[in-house]
Every structure is written in C-alpha cells, then in structure tokens.
Amino acid sequence: xxxxxxxxxxxxxxxxxxxxxxxxxxxxxxxxxxxxxxxxxxxxxxxxxxxxxxxxxxxxxxxxxxxxxxxxxxxxxxxxxxxxxxxxxxxxxxxxxxxxxxxxxxxxxxxxxxxxxxxxxxxxxxxxxxxxxxxxxxxxxxxxxxxxxxxxxxxxxxxxxxxxxxxxxxxxxxxxxxxxxxxxxxxxxxxxxxxxxxxxxxxxxxxxxxxxxxxxxxxxxxxxxxxxxxxxxxxxxxxxxxxxxxxxxxxxxxxxxxxxxxxxxxxxxxxxxxxxxxxxxxxxxxxxxxxxxxxxxxxxxxxxxxxxxxxxxxxxxxxxxxxxxxxxxxxxxxxxxxxxxxxxxxxxxxxxxxxxxxxxxxxxxxxxxxxxxxxxxxxxxxxxxxxxxxxxxxxxxxxxxxxxxxxxxxxxxxxxxxxxxxxxxxxxxxxxxxxxxxxxxxxxxxxx
Amino acid sequence: xxxxxxxxxxxxxxxxxxxxxxxxxxxxxxxxxxxxxxxxxxxxxxxxxxxxxxxxxxxxxxxxxxxxxxxxxxxxxxxxxxxxxxxxxxxxxxxxxxxxxxxxxxxxxxxxxxxxxxxxxxxxxxxxxxxxxxxxxxxxxxxxxxxxxxxxxxxxxxxxxxxxxxxxxxxxxxxxxxxxxxxxxxxxxxxxxxxxxxxxxxxxxxxxxxxxxxxxxxxxxxxxxxxxxxxxxxxxxxxxxxxxxxxxxxxxxxxxxxxxxxxxxxxxxxxxxxxxxxxxxxxxxxxxxxxxxxxxxxxxxxxxxxxxxxxxxxxxxxxxxxxxxxxxxxxxxxxxxxxxxxxxxxxxxxxxxxxxxxxxxxxxxxxxxxxxxxxxxxxxxxxxxxxxxxxxxxx
Numbered sequence: 001x002x003x004x005x006x007x008x009x010x011x012x013x014x015x016x017x018x019x020x021x022x023x024x025x026x027x028x029x030x031x032x033x034x035x036x037x038x039x040x041x042x043x044x045x046x047x048x049x050x051x052x053x054x055x056x057x058x059x060x061x062x063x064x065x066x067x068x069x070x071x072x073x074x075x076x077x078x079x080x081x082x083x084x085x086x087x088x089x090x091x092x093x094x095x096x097x098x099x100x101x102x103x104x105x106x107x108x109x110x111x112x113x114x115x116x117x118x119x120x121x122x123x124x125x126x127x128x129x130x131x132x133x134x135x136x137x138x139x140x141x142x143x144x145x146x147x148x149x150x151x152x153x154x155x156x157x158x159x160x161x162x163x164x165x166x167x168x169x170x171x172x173x174x175x176x177x178x179x180x181x182x183x184x185x186x187x188x189x190x191x192x193x194x195x196x197x198x199x200x201x202x203x204x205x206x207x208x209x210x211x212x213x214x215x216x217x218x219x220x221x222x223x224x225x226x227x228x229x230x231x232x233x234x235x236x237x238x239x240x241x242x243x244x245x246x247x248x249x250x251x252x253x254x255x256x257x258x259x260x261x262x263x264x265x266x267x268x269x270x271x272x273x274x275x276x277x278x279x280x281x282x283x284x285x286x287x288x289x290x291x292x293x294x295x296x297x298x299x300x301x302x303x304x305x306x307x308x309x310x311x312x313x314x315x316x317x318x319x320x321x322x323x324x325x326x327x328x329x330x331x332x333x334x335x336x337x338x339x340x341x342x343x344x345x346x347x348x349x350x351x352x353x354x355x356x357x358x359x360x361x362x363x364x365x366x367x368x369x370x371x372x373x374x375x376x377x378x379x380x381x382x383x384x385x386x387x388x389x390x391x392x393x394x395x396x397x398x399x400x401x402x403x404x405x406x407x408x409x410x411x412x413x414x415x416x417x418x419x420x421x422x423x424x425x426x427x428x429x430x431x432x433x434x435x436x437x438x439x440x441x442x443x444x445x446x447x448x
Numbered sequence: 449x450x451x452x453x454x455x456x457x458x459x460x461x462x463x464x465x466x467x468x469x470x471x472x473x474x475x476x477x478x479x480x481x482x483x484x485x486x487x488x489x490x491x492x493x494x495x496x497x498x499x500x501x502x503x504x505x506x507x508x509x510x511x512x513x514x515x516x517x518x519x520x521x522x523x524x525x526x527x528x529x530x531x532x533x534x535x536x537x538x539x540x541x542x543x544x545x546x547x548x549x550x551x552x553x554x555x556x557x558x559x560x561x562x563x564x565x566x567x568x569x570x571x572x573x574x575x576x577x578x579x580x581x582x583x584x585x586x587x588x589x590x591x592x593x594x595x596x597x598x599x600x601x602x603x604x605x606x607x608x609x610x611x612x613x614x615x616x617x618x619x620x621x622x623x624x625x626x627x628x629x630x631x632x633x634x635x636x637x638x639x640x641x642x643x644x645x646x647x648x649x650x651x652x653x654x655x656x657x658x659x660x661x662x663x664x665x666x667x668x669x670x671x672x673x674x675x676x677x678x679x680x681x682x683x684x685x686x687x688x689x690x691x692x693x694x695x696x697x698x699x700x701x702x703x704x705x706x707x708x709x710x711x712x713x714x715x716x717x718x719x720x721x722x723x724x725x726x727x728x729x730x731x732x733x734x735x736x737x738x739x740x741x742x743x744x745x746x747x748x749x750x751x752x753x754x755x756x757x758x759x760x761x762x763x764x765x766x767x768x769x770x771x772x773x774x775x776x777x778x779x780x781x782x783x784x785x786x787x788x789x790x791x792x793x794x795x796x797x798x799x800x801x802x803x804x805x806x807x808x809x810x811x812x813x814x815x816x817x818x819x820x821x822x823x824x825x826x827x828x829x830x831x832x833x834x835x836x837x838x839x840x841x842x843x
Contacts, residue, residue: 323577328585340586354702355587382606382708384598386590386650390577395590397650399599399701399708409701411590420606431589434581441586
C-alpha cells in the first residue's frame with residue numbers, strides 16, 4: 001500500500017491555465033442594458049439586500065429587466081436566460097419569458113440554471129451567438145433566492161448584445177474559463193434546502209483560489225481592475241482584494257444576486273475598463289469590459305438603482321392562499337397566451353379592444369384582425385382593496401385607462417398602492433400557482 | 449302579439465328568505481311554485497309550461513341544472529320546463545321567458561319559478577372561494593362581486609362627492625323597510641355608524657353594504673289578460689319588460705365605454721320596458737320601485753339608470769328621503785337585496801311579486817297607498833345584463 005502522501009498532491013494542484021493563449025474567446029458589443037431590482041430592501045448583516053415581493057420571481061424580474069433593455073430596440077434573434085432560481089425545475093422557464101417580452105416564435109431560446117457563475121457563461125454563449133449569427137442576442141440573468149438564503153438578494157439584469165460595433169456602450173471580450181469538480185454550494189434534485197461545503201475548504205480551495213488564479217490569467221491579457229463574484233461574499237472579497245481590487249461595493253446594497261450578480265457588477269462598472277469574474281462550484285468565467293464614454297451614464301443609473309429602494313424590516317410575507325386552488329388548463333393557457341402574456345388586443349379602427357373578442361363586430365367582419373400589444377402605462381380610473389378575495393390578504397384591484405385608449409382591469413402588484421388619477425404601469429407578475437403551473441399575468445404598479 | 453299589456457300575473461308566492469337549513473333546493477322550489485299556483489287558484493294540471501331560474505346549480509350538487517328540477521319538485525310531467533340563467537337577472541329572465549310564451553299565444557297559463565340554495569355549498573367552502581377557483585385563470589383573478597361594485601363606489605364618490613354615510617343610508621333605509629317584511633332574511637334595523645364601521649369587504653364597501661348570502665325561492669303564475677278576465681282572477685299586468693345584455697362576464701370591466709358611474713345595461717333595458725309601457729317620466733308615472741341593491745352603491749346608481757333622477761343626482765335623491773317609505777318614489781320597500789338577501793335565481797321573481805302585490809293592494813304593512821304602477825329591476829353580470837319590468841294594476 002502506498003503512503004497517502006505519495007498519491008495526494010502536497011499542495012493544491014497547479015492551475016496551469018492555458019486560457020491566456022486561447023485565440024477564440026467571443027467578442028461582441030453591449031448595445032443596451034436593463035435591470036430590475038425589487039423596491040424593498042431588508043437588513044442583511046451590515047448591509048441590506050433586495051427582497052422580491054411574493055408575486056415576483058426569477059421570470060418576472062427577468063422580464064422587467066429584459067423589457068428595459070429592449071426598449072426601442074429591434075427584437076433579438078436569440079434569448080438567453082440564466083437564472084439560479086427557475087420556477088420550473090424541469091420543463092423550462094425561458095418560454096414564458098419569451099412570451100412576456102413579446103419575442104417572435106422563431107426566437108432561439110436558451111436556458112442555463114446551474115450555478116451563480118452562469119451569468120457569465122450565458123454571456124459567453126450570447127456573445128458567441130451574436131458573433132456567429134450577426135444578430136442581436138438578449139441575455140437575461142435573474143435570481144430570486146432571498147427567502148432561501150440570508151445573504152442573497154433578488155434581482156435581474158439584462159444585456160442586449162450584438163456583434164462588434166462602433167456604436168456600442170461597451171466591447172465585451174470573454175476571457176479565461178475554468179472547470180473542475182469542487183462543490184461549494186449545491187442542491188440535489190428534490191432537496192428542500194441548499195447544501196454548503198465546509199467553509200474552510202471552500203474558502204481556501206474554492207472561490208478564493210479559483211478567482212485569484214483566474215483573475216491573474218485574465219490580467220495576463222491586459223491589466224484592469226477585477227470584480228469578483230462568488231456564492232460566498234467573503235470569498236469573493238478576499239479574492240478581489242488579492243487581485244488589487246476594492247471589493248464588492250454593490251453586494252452590501254443589494255445582496256448577492258446569484259447568477260445576475262456578475263452582470264450587475266458589469267453594468268455598475270461601465271464607467272471604466274474592468275474584468276469581471278464569476279466563480280462557483282469549481283467553475284469560473286471571465287469577461288473583459290471596454291466601455292465607451294456614453295456608458296458612464298448607464299453605469300451611474302445602475303449604481304443609483306442599486307443604492308435605491310425603500311427599507312423594510314423583513315420581506316413582505318407570502319399570503320396564506322387558504323382556500324385558493326384555481327382552475328388551470330394547459331390548452332387554455334396556450335390558446336390565450338397572446339392576451340395573457342403578450343398583452344395583445346385587437347384594433348378596430350380607432351378602438352383597441354382587450355380581451356380580444358372571439359369575432360369582430362358586425363361592421364368589421366371584412367377586415368383582417370389587427371393584433372396590437374397594449375400600452376404598458378395609463379391612468380387610474382378607479383380602484384378598490386378587496387378583503388375577501390382568497391388569493392391574498394388584501395388584494396388591490398384597479399381599472400386603468402391605458403395611453404392607447406384600451407382599458408385594463410387588474411390586480412395591483414403586491415405591496416403597491418394606487419389612487420384615482422395616479423399614473424400606473426403594467427408589469428408582469430405571478431398571479432397564482434395552481435393546477436401545477438405558475439400563472440403569470442400583468443398587474444398595475446405606480447410609474448417610477 | 450306585443451307583450452305590453454297582454455300578460456297578467458295571476459298568482460305569486462315567495463318562501464321566507466334566509467339561511468334555510470330546514471329546506472333543500474327542491475323543497476324551496478316546491479313551496480314557492482305550489483304557493484303561486486294556490487294563490488292563482490290553480491293546480492299543476494292547469495299550468496301548461498314552466499320556466500326555472502337557477503343561476504348556479506353547481507352549488508347544490510347540480511340539482512336545478514335543468515328544468516327537470518321543477519318536474520321532480522312538483523310533479524309536472526310531461527309538460528315542458530326550461531331552465532334559464534342570466535347571472536343575477538336569472539329570476540326575472542324566467543318571468544320574461546314565460547311572459548313571451550303567453551304573449552305569443554303558445555300557452556294559456558305558465559309558471560315562472562326562481563330558486564337558489566346558496567348556503568349549502570358543495571363542496572363546503574365560501575362562494576367567493578368557489579368563484580375565485582373556478583373562473584377564468586387570468587381575467588377573473590382578483591375579482592369578487594363586492595370588489596367589482598366597489599370600483600363604481602370609489603369612482604362615484606370621487607366624481608359626485610358621495611360619502612360613506614351616503615352609502616350607509618341605503619342600508620339603513622332598506623333594513624328599516626325590511627322590518628315590515630316577514631319574508632326578509634334580516635329584519636333588524638341598522639345605524640349609519642354600524643354600517644360605516646362594519647368590517648371592510650372591498651373598500652369602500654363593508655359587510656353591511658353588501659347583500660347577505662341567502663336561500664330562497666319565489667314564483668309567479670302568468671296568463672293572458674283575456675284568460676284572467678275570463679276566469680275572473682285578480683291580476684297585475686306586465687306593461688313592459690326589457691332585457692339588455694351588453695357584454696360578457698369577463699370582458700365587461702375592460703370596455704372603454706364604461707364610465708364606472710352607472711350601468712348601460714340598466715339604461716338599455718329600461719328604455720325597452722318604458723317604451724313598451726309608454727313611460728317617459730318614470731319618476732312621475734310610477735309609485736313604487738324594487739331595484740337591485742346588491743350593494744349600497746348599486747341602489748344609488750340604479751336611481752339614475754332607471755331615470756328616477758338625472759345622472760349624478762342619485763345621492764341627492766337618496767338624501768331627499770324620496771326613496772324611503774313615505775317618500776314620493778319609495779324604493780325597495782321589501783328591504784331589497786340588502787335585507788331580503790339575494791338567492792340569485794329567486795330574486796327577480798320575488799321583485800316582480802312585490803310590485804304585483806303593490807298594484808294589487810295586498811302588500812300589507814308595506815303597501816303604498818294608491819299604487820297603480822311599479823318597476824322591478826335586476827342587474828347581473830355584474831353590470832353586463834339587466835332586466836326591467838313595468839307592472840301595472842289590472843282591471
């Protein structure tokens with residue numbers, strides 16, 4: 001029998017990164033940015049974190065961020081969703097996001113859901129696709145894990161990416177990657193709670209080592225400040241400081257946003273060149289960011305958003321939902337996905353009608369139907385707070401006169417208040433979970 | 449043959465409304481139907497056909513899902529029975545369907561019976577929860593009946609300056625009226641303070657702004673006026689009857705023509721019924737009104753939609769006392785839905801009976817002296833359907 005020493009490495013295995021010499025890292029343009037950070041901030045250690053309302057999740061946050069990135073942009077050919085908290089373990093979540101964003105059925109949709117590093121993995125995929133297809137790609141990364149882990153916050157970031165272009169907010173060049181078997185945070189199928197590795201092992205051999213080595217390899221291609229993201233904030237800060245950085249200034253304001261966190265740091269740091277690293281579970285990704293001057297304003301806006309929000313002692317409690325087991329139908333959800341998710345009505349002359357009627361009015365029988373998405377903003381015509389609806393403790397209901405003339409009767413988003421004459425926006429939210437599916441719909445919230 | 453002035457109400461009956469754990473659906477139906485036939489001096493064999501109004505048979509294990517319930521309850525075979533359902537207008541729609549058959553000359557005598565068993569939900573649970581679970585997965589979620597009418601209350605208070613106390617005054621008035629109606633669900637008076645400070649259901653409406661959940665049944669027997677004269681029966685006459693349906697259940701609240709200050713369906717139905725009856729100044733031409741006060745705000749809106757005052761002046765009409773007992777146009781002397789309750793299929797029939805009793809001068813303590821014409825009105829959907837009946841004194 002060989003002595004143990006003979007078969008165990010006497011030190012952590014040398015990284016021996018070959019990344020620096022790789023000539024094939026994807027390069028592309030950052031064309032537009034969106035972010036959705038829930039309004040509530042709750043205490044987290046010495047800082048605070050974003051806390052989603054009960055009707056928000058990884059999809060609704062991604063949809064809000066994606067909609068902001070797509071504002072006034074052409075529809076992307078590809079949608080990439082990276083989320084550490086997919087509502088569906090199996091069966092996919094990206095298709096709901098595609099509908100909420102009103103993308104075409106021909107959109108190529110991709111979903112990554114494994115680790116907090118996936119935001120940057122998704123960025124690599126997205127940039128490669130944009131480069132190869134020479135067409136825009138929308139990347140949405142989201143996380144809604146604040147109710148599961150005390151250091152986590154909730155939020156989403158969306159990047160609209162394209163092939164290299166002179167008019168971009170920034171040029172993004174993927175850098176070295178890494179993969180090895182090392183568990184720091186994981187959950188087996190059907191595990192009710194997250195599992196975490198021994199902190200002394202994880203810190204020494206996991207995120208800190210990986211990020212430090214990956215950062216050095218990335219800097220070998222050109223020095224720049226390095227932002228490090230990892231499931232452990234402590235490990236990320238240790239690594240970032242080892243690389244000469246100041247540490248994560250965003251996390252104490254938002255919490256760690258899972259796979260969205262590296263992208264949040266990317267967009268908050270668009271005022272100067274930087275390298276962003278994400279490491280988790282033995283895997284790592286890096287990207288070099290070269291912003292254009294115009295990106296500084298975006299960077300400031302995103303930092304302001306991270307610093308904003310309103311303080312609460314604890315996340316808004318989840319309503320009991322007692323007695324609420326709503327009917328659900330897969331065929332109905334598919335048939336009516338246009339009105340439910342894409343918010344489509346039918347225009348007859350100067351009238352936009354929602355929900356779409358089954359048949360045109362008698363004087364419009366000969367006209368082809370003109371399907372039109374409803375405006376997402378309007379003014380409150382009337383409202384109530386319903387104390388007996390079983391879906392929530394008190395359910396706000398509102399009628400909006402939308403800016404395009406249509407009417408919309410909906411719930412008020414949880415935690416929001418609206419009065420007659422207020423300006424309001426329609427935002428995607430979870431309506432309920434019943435019959436084994438999550439029902440998404442549009443709710444009203446104050447314009448901010 | 450036009451319906452106006454041709455159809456007589458020759459018999460009517462109503463069960464006691466309330467939490468009727470002592471009676472099942474079929475028993476309530478039978479009590480009302482047999483009572484109406486007794487009142488008309490007729491037996492089942494004298495009646496040619498029947499219409500049944502039951503809005504939600506699923507509540508009572510699908511009994512009442514078809515007209516067969518009448519056959520089962522009163523032994524009516526093999527005569528035709530048809531069930532109708534138009535949300536809260538269901539009972540009045542049964543009356544309208546039967547009246548049309550008489551006017552068409554198809555039958556000599558028909559029965560219209562409305563029945564609803566609402567306090568025996570199957571499976572156990574609240575009606576609101578049932579509705580919330582069964583209705584449209586997106587368009588209906590968050591809506592409840594009080595929540596929908598609360599939207600109009602909020603808007604009306606904002607635009608016309610009505611107050612919570614104004615809304616409460618409707619409940620106070622109708623509960624006071626109900627003290628004289630032995631068939632009403634609630635017969636105790638309430639105060640403005642009690643109504644205003646009751647637990648909120650859907651703001652600004654509280655529990656005492658809302659109709660209770662109630663079991664009950666009512667029936668009328670109708671025949672042609674010629675038949676009533678030939679058989680020397682006392683009768684009231686249907687001078688006009690109009691049903692208006694302006695939209696669907698889910699879509700109504702999304703339509704841009706709604707101003708949330710009233711209901712087009714009521715205005716359309718009233719126009720039809722008034723046209724048939726030759727009414728152009730209803731405030732002066734009728735002496736008594738039963739209208740659909742499912743919530744306090746609804747009665748104020750009904751004043752306007754039924755043409756008892758101009759739009760926006762309903763709250764002033766209420767404040768004037770004109771719609772209280774002893775006023776010049778008393779409304780809901782029965783206690784209305786506020787106090788009688790609202791067994792959906794039965795309500796419209798009960799209202800027609802109430803007005804028929806008034807013009808036949810047999811309304812007991814509630815009698816309006818000299819009443820010769822009245823209006824009965826229901827509103828369903830909510831707000832997308834309405835039925836209005838003008839009932840006058842016969843010969």
